Amino acid sequence: MSERFLITGGAGFIGSHLCELLISQGKQVVAIDDLSTGRAANIQHLLPLPSFQFVRETILNAQVLDRLASQADTIVHLAAAVGVKLIVEDPVHTINTNILGTEAVLTTANRYACKVLIASTSEVYGKSTRAPFSEEDDCLIGPTTHSRWAYAVSKQVDEFLGLAYQRQFDLPVVVMRFFNTVGPRQTGRYGMVVPRFVRQALSGAALTVYGDGSQSRCFADVADVIAAVASLAERPAAVGQVFNIGSTEEITIRGLAERIIALTGSRSPIEYVPYDKAYAPGFEDMHRRVPALQKIVALTGYQPRCTLDETLQRVIAYEKERLAASGD
Numbered sequence: 130m131s132e133r134f135l136i137t138g139g140a141g142f143i144g145s146h147l148c149e150l151l152i153s154q155g156k157q158v159v160a161i162d163d164l165s166t167g168r169a170a171n172i173q174h175l176l177p178l179p180s181f182q183f184v185r186e187t188i189l190n191a192q193v194l195d196r197l198a199s200q201a202d203t204i205v206h207l208a209a210a211v212g213v214k215l216i217v218e219d220p221v222h223t224i225n226t227n228i229l230g231t232e233a234v235l236t237t238a239n240r241y242a243c244k245v246l247i248a249s250t251s252e253v254y255g256k257s258t259r260a261p262f263s264e265e266d267d268c269l270i271g272p273t274t275h276s277r278w279a280y281a282v283s284k285q286v287d288e289f290l291g292l293a294y295q296r297q298f299d300l301p302v303v304v305m306r307f308f309n310t311v312g313p314r315q316t317g318r319y320g321m322v323v324p325r326f327v328r329q330a331l332s333g334a335a336l337t338v339y340g341d342g343s344q345s346r347c348f349a350d351v352a353d354v355i356a357a358v359a360s361l362a363e364r365p366a367a368v369g370q371v372f373n374i375g376s377t378e379e380i381t382i383r384g385l386a387e388r389i390i391a392l393t394g395s396r397s398p399i400e401y402v403p404y405d406k407a408y409a410p411g412f413e414d415m416h417r418r419v420p421a422l423q424k425i426v427a428l429t430g431y432q433p434r435c436t437l438d439e440t441l442q443r444v445i446a447y448e449k450e451r452l453a454a455s456g457d
């Protein structure tokens with residue numbers, strides 16, 4: 130019988146791409162999503178497939194989660210509150226969703242000995258300036274008075290909990306730290322910079338660069354990221370370990386804005402917005418964020434294949450299509 134996957138947050142940006150990949154590899158896939166940030170449109174095309182099932186429900190529904198876990202071999206836990214804007218605006222929801230959701234997934238998985246891959250984030254490294262970040266590095270988290278750090282800490286608790294289940298109950302758990310994943314279907318609603326800039330450029334609006342734009346990120350294509358997830362799911366040696374997943378192609382946010390303006394042929398200007406105005410007073414951004422990838426490369430041979438320009442071209446094509454379909 131083919132392997133059965135349960136994807137929490139399966140109608141989200143990364144989740145929907147992962148469902149597609151696993152189905153193409155011959156797996157049985159169930160996606161659970163409450164559509165709070167995920168979208169039915171992301172998985173609509175998968176619904177007719179016999180190897181795919183969608184359940185619209187929160188992972189906090191213990192009865193439903195129990196039934197789905199009892200029928201799964203592997204759970205990829207992607208359901209979470211993500212996006213810096215969402216986190217700053219709704220910290221209670223972020224903390225509750227991330228911690229209670231992961232706790233629910235782990236207790237349920239433990240009943241059926243499912244393998245669990247937990248999505249974490251590069252945010253856990255906090256404001257450490259020692260880039261590139263390695264999995265064993267210290268994390269430097271800001272004060273509790275700044276909501277931004279609630280996301281990093283909630284994900285750290287998820288990581289601790291997952292690794293504790295592995296050590297104490299021998300549950301096969303793998304932790305994945307994603308670094309700025311981008312691609313078609315990502316929404317800009319919760320602050321993510323690439324879809325925001327692309328939409329601004331296509332509509333002729335100013336590209337809103339926060340701060341002076343000298344901060345940098347490494348954007349990884351979702352296709353590369355999901356390939357890494359699928360590959361980690363297959364490797365027993367990944368169990369009990371933490372892995373960075375991302376790209377090492379670094380670009381400043383100002384450089385990104387210029388690149389997107391050039392690739393879209395837009396006449397949009399760049400507008401510099403102070404952090405206080407963009408988020409909240411006292412907001413702290415990370416200046417640089419680069420992953421060390423030696424660990425995942427050594428285990429899986431992972432090599433990001435897509436260049437940033439290719440990824441941006443695909444996001445631009447997707448957003449153009451979306452605009453055309455909505456008649457905007």
Ligand code: UDP
Pocket residue numbers: 212213309319320321322323325326337338339340344346382414415
């Ligand atoms: N950013 C920006 N303009 C926007 C949205 C984000 O300049 O409209 C910046 C943000 O301050 C950060 C970077 O882009 O320095 C990446 O932001 P994103 O929310 O995509 O991911 P983060 O790395 O903050 O998790």
